[in-house]
Amino acid sequence: MAKTDPARTTKERQSKAEKGAADPLPASLTKSDYQELLLQLYLARYFDVRLIKEKKRGRLRGTLYSSHNQEAILVGSLFGLRPTDWISPIHRDMPAFFLKDMRAGWSNPNRSGMSIEEVCGQVWGKVGSPGRARDNWSHIGSTKHKIIHSTSMLAGTIPAACGVVLADRLDGKDSVALTFNGEGSTAQGVFHEAINFASVHKLPVVTIVENNQWAFGTPAHLEYALEDFARRADGYGIPGLIADGQDVIDVYEKVSEAVAWARSGKGPSIVECKSFRAYGHGDHDDDRAAKYRPKDEVKAGRSRDPIGIMKEKMIELGYLSQKEAEKYPVEGKGANDLTDEDFPKQVVEYLAKGVEFAIASPVPPPEEGAMWVFREVE
Numbered sequence: 001m002a003k004t005d006p007a008r009t010t011k012e013r014q015s016k017a018e019k020g021a022a023d024p025l026p027a028s029l030t031k032s033d034y035q036e037l038l039l040q041l042y043l044a045r046y047f048d049v050r051l052i053k054e055k056k057r058g059r060l061r062g063t064l065y066s067s068h069n070q071e072a073i074l075v076g077s078l079f080g081l082r083p084t085d086w087i088s089p090i091h092r093d094m095p096a097f098f099l100k101d102m103r104a105g106w107s108n109p110n111r112s113g114m115s116i117e118e119v120c121g122q123v124w125g126k127v128g129s130p131g132r133a134r135d136n137w138s139h140i141g142s143t144k145h146k147i148i149h150s151t152s153m154l155a156g157t158i159p160a161a162c163g164v165v166l167a168d169r170l171d172g173k174d175s176v177a178l179t180f181n182g183e184g185s186t187a188q189g190v191f192h193e194a195i196n197f198a199s200v201h202k203l204p205v206v207t208i209v210e211n212n213q214w215a216f217g218t219p220a221h222l223e224y225a226l227e228d229f230a231r232r233a234d235g236y237g238i239p240g241l242i243a244d245g246q247d248v249i250d251v252y253e254k255v256s257e258a259v260a261w262a263r264s265g266k267g268p269s270i271v272e273c274k275s276f277r278a279y280g281h282g283d284h285d286d287d288r289a290a291k292y293r294p295k296d297e298v299k300a301g302r303s304r305d306p307i308g309i310m311k312e313k314m315i316e317l318g319y320l321s322q323k324e325a326e327k328y329p330v331e332g333k334g335a336n337d338l339t340d341e342d343f344p345k346q347v348v349e350y351l352a353k354g355v356e357f358a359i360a361s362p363v364p365p366p367e368e369g370a371m372w373v374f375r376e377v378e
């Protein structure tokens, strides 16, 4: 697979497709795909905003790891997957649990992703959630939904993904696994070991590197010594693609290309999505991060909002009018500057179902506390 030019625009791709030029992957997106992608970006943003507000109101415990400004990576990479494909989200990817397979219908009970009720139940620590109050965040998984259990050991899900798709291959299936990793996790030994193994055995594992420039308080230049992290792929003999992590269409295209490559038996690849962490590492770090990161850098990093970029693209393609684009002007704003009126009704109502479910659900009984640590004897 040739390294694609990240600067290639949607318009170029679109006109090439119209002329029937050879550009088979990924399938061209329709106007309704663009509309759906924009709605999903709003949903991921609203999830973040709503939780920040709930925490400030004292209704939540635990830590929030904001995905603000990184939504295009999650939405774009998941959009082209099949229901039978696997994903492994980590701490900053909480929306991925419900965004998986959303094309099958947001409230479709049979879709291959967690429901908004399950995810909100998880955040509130209630019955009806996968973790049942053991944790408020991403330490969950679901074999049924093809979601590899998230762990705290950074890069630790890549070897698990290798094993899962190897098992599928032996069963004659053509599933692909998408693993999400921060750029900080790439310095772990297991990152190298797992990708090397996947490369040697041509396993269909796509490693998404969410390069948000910071790993807690460590800046990217102290994490690795490459201009573009994607070049690390050269050492494994696999493709390394670069996507503009703020552009949901570019992420969709690059990841779809990597997924098609993997599904056709050619092996793994790395997709570096260049982005910027909007807030602190977690909400406990927001105040410190405002001091350890230069203000200019934060301003520049947040200036390219994925929702604003998508709107511009849609206006350019004639998929959105200027007036429609101005209806929900959330781009560039933080949780304190936003209310429910700033978001599409569909998004607000969808999350409300999850929040209401979580609030109404009971906390698990105390006897559960010692259960499921060791295998339960029937």
Ligand SMILES: Cc1ncc(C[n+]2csc(CCOP(=O)(O)OP(=O)(O)O)c2C)c(N)n1
Pocket (backbone or CB within 6 Å): 092, 152, 153, 154, 181, 182, 183, 184, 185, 186, 188, 210, 212, 214, 215, 216, 277, 281
């Ligand atoms: C192996 C390992 N080392 C350290 C940590 C502690 N830790 C948790 S998140 C984090 C920063 C991760 O940065 P990055 O991978 O860039 O992801 P980001 O938080 O920026 O999304 C660290 C150091 C950990 N969980 N696992």
Ligand SMILES: [Mg+2]
Pocket (backbone or CB within 6 Å): 182, 183, 184, 210, 211, 212, 213, 214, 215, 216
């Ligand atoms: Mg990072």
